[in-house]
Amino acid sequence: MSDLAQLVADLQEDKVLSEVKARLEAGEDPLAIIEEARRGMQVVGERFEQKEYFVSDLVMSAAIFAQITELIGPHLKKEAAGGKGKVVIGTVKGDIHDIGKNIVIAMLQCHGYEVIDLGVDVSPERFVEAVKESGARIVGMSALLSAVFPSIKETVEAFAAAGLRDKVKIMIGGAPVDEKVREYAGADAVGRDAMAAVYLADRFTAMLA
């Protein structure tokens, strides 16, 4: 593990931030920095599973990650900063979990997407409105509760009812969300982690071009 990944894994907030600042000043590639931070985040997840870390440590890691992406933002190349396109994202109606969704947002932003974050408990209508207003072609939906799978489906259907279904690509994610849920909801793709969201968005962008 690189030093930065190690520091993130150890949740050394101050050291992480000064390391990131130093590397940015030295002219290092911001995307290489974020990739190291992401690897550190993976280790945080593993340590949680192994009972070494607890829920508040996950919140801490998300807070550190958000600060890293903030530091990196101004250093992204112009075409990378929001230049790849817009993504409308939110936690679906009936669910208020957003730690994972916020990490996905940070990753998308670092990889050149402008993200319109609708927050939590987002109704199908608001998803549709946001796409109409922004002209975004990619939609991301997050869910942590299985009881809200119907909300994902209803949101996909709302895009169809608005005549927008073939204008947007829809990706879904969250701990319990898998291929079966994707099929049930009629979404275009499912992602297992934050990096998958970036790959999917890139794939969608290429398809839509």
Added chain:
Amino acid sequence: MVRACVIACKVLEEELSRLAPAGCELCFLDQDLHRSPERLRLSLQEALRGARGCDLVLLGYGYCGGALEGLRAGTAPLVVPRVDDCITLLLGSHAARRRWGQDAYFLSAGWLAGEGNIVWEYERCLSRYGEERGTRLMRQLFRHYRRLVFINTGRQGEEAAREAAREVAGKLGLEFLTCEGQADYLEGLLRGPWDDGERFVRVPPGGEVCLTPGALPGPGPAL
């Protein structure tokens, strides 16, 4: 006579032990297994292998982050409650859960008996990250919740657990409420009938658990 075996989360141990009919075999697994749905599934599969002599296996679990998906029934049929998690089981029905809406965080004495429970977590967070940072992190974790609801189920030591919950609610800036748990769902799990299609999923011997698509009733409007 049907030999039933219950495999359930420790969170429900006292409640299920009290309600279970005589002769019903009970096996409880560590709540901490929830940290990894994969590990929970493997442990459940192992427990199912151990329940060979039974005619019927009843699972005291819910969707639990997808941990039960793909679980394979052994030689006996399996019954799984169609719930997100054990809170609906403790409250007694989907309708009872819906009435609370989304901004309620639930606790029971069973939850507070577990390792790494929220009261313990709060203290640990503050000691690890300091009073100010720790408090902010914990509040961040609960920022979309407005109420903390303690479910009374009649467990031993419930009063102390309730007071601990009340205290942590204050620290988190949440309104503290209590409600009475209802045994209906757990009774249904233990005694059936399991064929109403609404509350339970039945898996035939050798079949695979599938709780996903469309299978779960949506949150619906608050009643």
